[in-house]
Amino acid sequence: MIVASAQPLATFVEAARARVDAALAAYLPSPPACSPMMSEAMRYSIFAGGKRFRPVLTLASADAVARPGGEQAMQLAMPAACAVEMIHTYSLIHDDLPAMDDDTLRRGRPTLHVVYGDGIAILAGDALHAAAFTLLAREPRETGSGVGPAELAARKLRVIQAIGDAAGPSGMVGGQAIDLQAAGQARTPRLELDADGVRAMHAKKTGALIRAAAASGAVMAGASEQTIAGVDRYATELGLAFQIVDDILDVEGVAGELGKTAGKDAAGAKPTYPALFGVERSRAMAAECISHAKAALEGAGLTEGWLPAIADWILHRRS
Amino acid sequence: MIVASAQPLATFVEAARARVDAALAAYLPSPPACSPMMSEAMRYSIFAGGKRFRPVLTLASADAVARPGGEQAMQLAMPAACAVEMIHTYSLIHDDLPAMDDDTLRRGRPTLHVVYGDGIAILAGDALHAAAFTLLAREPRETGSGVGPAELAARKLRVIQAIGDAAGPSGMVGGQAIDLQAAGQARTPRLELDADGVRAMHAKKTGALIRAAAASGAVMAGASEQTIAGVDRYATELGLAFQIVDDILDVEGVAGELGKTAGKDAAGAKPTYPALFGVERSRAMAAECISHAKAALEGAGLTEGWLPAIADWILHRRS
Numbered sequence: 001m002i003v004a005s006a007q008p009l010a011t012f013v014e015a016a017r018a019r020v021d022a023a024l025a026a027y028l029p030s031p032p033a034c035s036p037m038m039s040e041a042m043r044y045s046i047f048a049g050g051k052r053f054r055p056v057l058t059l060a061s062a063d064a065v066a067r068p069g070g071e072q073a074m075q076l077a078m079p080a081a082c083a084v085e086m087i088h089t090y091s092l093i094h095d096d097l098p099a100m101d102d103d104t105l106r107r108g109r110p111t112l113h114v115v116y117g118d119g120i121a122i123l124a125g126d127a128l129h130a131a132a133f134t135l136l137a138r139e140p141r142e143t144g145s146g147v148g149p150a151e152l153a154a155r156k157l158r159v160i161q162a163i164g165d166a167a168g169p170s171g172m173v174g175g176q177a178i179d180l181q182a183a184g185q186a187r188t189p190r191l192e193l194d195a196d197g198v199r200a201m202h203a204k205k206t207g208a209l210i211r212a213a214a215a216s217g218a219v220m221a222g223a224s225e226q227t228i229a230g231v232d233r234y235a236t237e238l239g240l241a242f243q244i245v246d247d248i249l250d251v252e253g254v255a256g257e258l259g260k261t262a263g264k265d266a267a268g269a270k271p272t273y274p275a276l277f278g279v280e281r282s283r284a285m286a287a288e289c290i291s292h293a294k295a296a297l298e299g300a301g302l303t304e305g306w307l308p309a310i311a312d313w314i315l316h317r318r319s
Numbered sequence: 320m321i322v323a324s325a326q327p328l329a330t331f332v333e334a335a336r337a338r339v340d341a342a343l344a345a346y347l348p349s350p351p352a353c354s355p356m357m358s359e360a361m362r363y364s365i366f367a368g369g370k371r372f373r374p375v376l377t378l379a380s381a382d383a384v385a386r387p388g389g390e391q392a393m394q395l396a397m398p399a400a401c402a403v404e405m406i407h408t409y410s411l412i413h414d415d416l417p418a419m420d421d422d423t424l425r426r427g428r429p430t431l432h433v434v435y436g437d438g439i440a441i442l443a444g445d446a447l448h449a450a451a452f453t454l455l456a457r458e459p460r461e462t463g464s465g466v467g468p469a470e471l472a473a474r475k476l477r478v479i480q481a482i483g484d485a486a487g488p489s490g491m492v493g494g495q496a497i498d499l500q501a502a503g504q505a506r507t508p509r510l511e512l513d514a515d516g517v518r519a520m521h522a523k524k525t526g527a528l529i530r531a532a533a534a535s536g537a538v539m540a541g542a543s544e545q546t547i548a549g550v551d552r553y554a555t556e557l558g559l560a561f562q563i564v565d566d567i568l569d570v571e572g573v574a575g576e577l578g579k580t581a582g583k584d585a586a587g588a589k590p591t592y593p594a595l596f597g598v599e600r601s602r603a604m605a606a607e608c609i610s611h612a613k614a615a616l617e618g619a620g621l622t623e624g625w626l627p628a629i630a631d632w633i634l635h636r637r638s
Contacts, residue, residue, distance in 0.1 A: 027436055034488035037507055038496050042488065094445060099418075099437030117506040118418035122441065123496045126413060129445065130487030133452040137479035153472035160456035160479060168449030169353035169361065177357050177442045187436040 003092070009309040015054055016074075020055040021047070022076050024085065027135050034127070041116050041124035042131075045089050051244075051319070054088055054213040057079035057235070057310060061217030064305030065227050072146055073221035078158050080216035083132040085160045087167050088209060090128040090227045093121055095176060100185070129167075142227035157215045159160050166212035175205025182271055198271045199240070206246075207239035214238070220254040230300020234307060237293035244286040247277055249318070290315045328628040335393075339374040340366070342397050344403065353446070360435050360443035361450075364408050368426045369638070372561075373407055373532040374400035376554070376629060380536030383624030384546050391465055398458035399478050399535035402451040406486050407528060408576050409447035412440055414495060419504070438530055448486075455479045466541070478535045485531035494524025501590050509601035517590045518559070519638055525565075526558035531556070550618020553626060556612035561633050563605040566591040568637070609634045 024046055027255045030039050059074045066073030096103040096111040097118055104114050113121035129314035136159060142149050165171055178201045181191040193201060212236035219229045273282040293311045297303055342388060343365055349358050377400035378393045385392030415422040415430040416437055423433050432440035455478060461468050484490055497520045500510040533554035537547045570593040592601040612630045616622060 005557075029488045034493045035497055035500075037500065038488045038493050041496075060505035074340075091445075094441055097418075097441065100439060113526065115506065117504065119416075120496055120505045120507075121498050122413055122416065122418060123492050123499070126410075126445075126448065126486075127492045127496075128490060129448055130483050130490075134483030134487060136479055137476045137483060150472065152471065153476055157472055157475060162452055164449050164453030164456060167445075168453060169348045169357045169446035171449075173442050173446045173449060174353045174357050177360075177439060178354055180438050181356060185436065186356065186439045187434065188439075189541075224623070233625045287400075303568035 003118075009306060013313075016056045017052045019074075019078070020052050020059070020081055020085065024082050024250050025077070025129075025138070027082050028086075029127075032074055037116075037120070038124065039263060041120055042128055042195045044115065045093050045112050045124065046086065046128070048089075048109055050085070050089070052085060053314075054210060055085045057210065057238075058213045058217040060220040060310055061214045061231050061235075061298070061308040063217075064302050064307050065218045065223035065231065066221040067304055070305070073217075076140055076145060076147065076155075076222075077220040077289070079135050080163070080220055083136045083163060084213045084216065086128045086132040086135070086208060087163065087172075090125040090132075091167075091172055091176070091209075093125040093128075093142060097121060100176070100180065103126075105317075122262050133160060133164070134165065138144060151222075155219050155222070158219050162167060162212045162215055166208040171204050171208030171212075172206070175201050175203070175208070179205060193271045195276050198273070198276060202240065202243040202269070203236075206243045207236065210239035210242060210307070211235040225313070229304070230296055230302060231307075233296035234293045234300075234302075234311075237289040237296065238311055238314060241286045241289035241293070241311075243281050244289070245274045245314060245317060247274050248282055251279060287314055288294060324473075326581070328625060329631060331625050332632075335375045335378050336371045338397070339371050339378070339400055339404065345397070345402050346401050346415075346445075346458070347405075348450055355377045356435075356439070357443065357446060360431060360439055361447055363434065364412050364431050364443065365405065365447070367408075367428055369404070369408070371404060372633075373529060373560065376406045376557075377403060377532045377536040379535045379625040379629055380550055380554075381540040382536075382619050383626050384542035384550065385540040386623055388530075389624070392536075395459055395464060395466065395541075396536040396539040398454050399482070400454045400532070402482060403528060403532045403535065405447045405451040405454070406482065409444040409451075410486075410491055410495070410528075412444040414448075416440060419495070419499065452479060452483070455482065470526070470541075474538050474541070476602075477538050481531045481534055481538070482528075485527035490523050490527030490531075491525070494520050494522070494527070498524060498590075514591045514595050517592070517595060518548055520554075520590070521559065521562040525557065525562045529558035529561060530554040546619055546621070549615055549621060550626075552615035553619075553621075553630075555613045556608040556615065557630055557633060560605045560608035560612070560630075563592045563601050564607070564633060564636060566593055567601055570598060605634055 028042055028046065058077050062073040062077035063070035088230055093112050095101050097113055098107060103111055105111065112124060136156060142152055145152055167173065180186050182193045183186060184190040184203065211232055214231050218231045290311045294308050297307055347361055347365065376394050379395035381392040382389035412431050414420050415425060416432055422430055424430065430458060455475060461471055464471055486492065499505050499511065500507060501512045503509040530551055533550050534547055537550045609630045613627050616626055
């Protein structure tokens, strides 16, 4: 059990990560339901040392809207937290493929296609994608959830729709396709993105799933429409700041800390915030987003809990 | 409206296909929700002249279990029918990639990656995959469905779980991974499949989604557990026959009718029924499955409707 009090964010995040890891280990399909290789391939990427930013955000959001019932809310939100992480992981597997970003290293380890070949990597990604939705439909079970069957079903369907929209052609996958077009990697005329275009691309590519992660926590916890809207405004700003900081970290070449090839964005002529605005202005933009994110929390009466501290963490992270 | 009477199956199938095509056109995301290229890429593969076997089966199953209320049942099942077709189409896009089966032609047209490049093809497949689950969570809407909100939500969640399981690591994607391993295309020791292994592989790779297509129709139509089980037994046999006939058609080299490179299975050393049992024995096995499928329908009291005729169609199809 995570006791939310005056303890520092690190304590909450560490405990939440451990719970997410345990839940993922339990939820991921295993033999004999799937083949040993498929199970190993999925686990190789899921347990590759990710930060678990998105599922921690889902749990923090569930906790924040349900205080003092945060513990039960986090249990209700755990399947959504894991599903978001499974979708995030599948997207990394596919993005790393030679047909896309062609990355051979992630978090200091060989990427999945380097280990199993491109075909199995595509399929392991597809497997995590499908398994995420199966999980969302199945869990949490009604028994012991403390929520009536009709209400629980309604929350699940809303979360499936939110996460599906965020992951699909209007969200993450759509943003990645625009990114490929802008990098001249699609067999279509190269797309020229201005500052607004880059912002819109990132809002889809990384922002949409971060928003869905936060909103899912609030929905599973039974938050009001007004509170869900506040969490969504917060997460929109948070997602933008997350991407700007990501771009800055890449430019600054902290390859060792990132565990991937630094400077890759510039080398691939990908449109980034530092390339468009310079590092200093980008830093100021990220800080401004975080300030807006906190204002959104105040407007929604969500100043208790970990959401404000998570915003600061995103701004100051080094990996 | 499809009037089910003594008309031949072809009339039902033609009308059902037209309705599925219209529903798919309405359900697929369009600009400005997604980019023009993403919309075009998804539609290129969805409207590539597929047989629509799976969605027709979903509608026929809904109709059969709900007679004489077949028309309303088919409307309830239409989103599931379309979602199954979207998932089937995404799987074809990914299977055709150079990293897997490396097919450049399907139904007489260049495959998606030939047109847009591998990266966009992977993403368009991912987009259809996510959009299928969003659709299942969203549609049918409660208003005018004739089903109460709690019951409708319960049916939707059951269908999402069935289709997700069928598409995921325990189903379609898991079967394709075993197929790649057996063909020596994974960076793991080559898998040797005996007859039982080939049967199990196909039960996952093609059988699972065919079963989910049929079961989803019955679930959305509000069938009893006993009836759903009967439909599932029918579809299990149907799916096996479908695959055996597919293998035979490939061996017989009806490339023109199939619109793809015939003899490709043998060339790629893929395990097939004719390779294991010869063409004549394979034909007899397919006929036996169809006979079992019809017996399952009789056991469930589902002799009215199109399901028996669909079984015959599968056995005698030439494409």
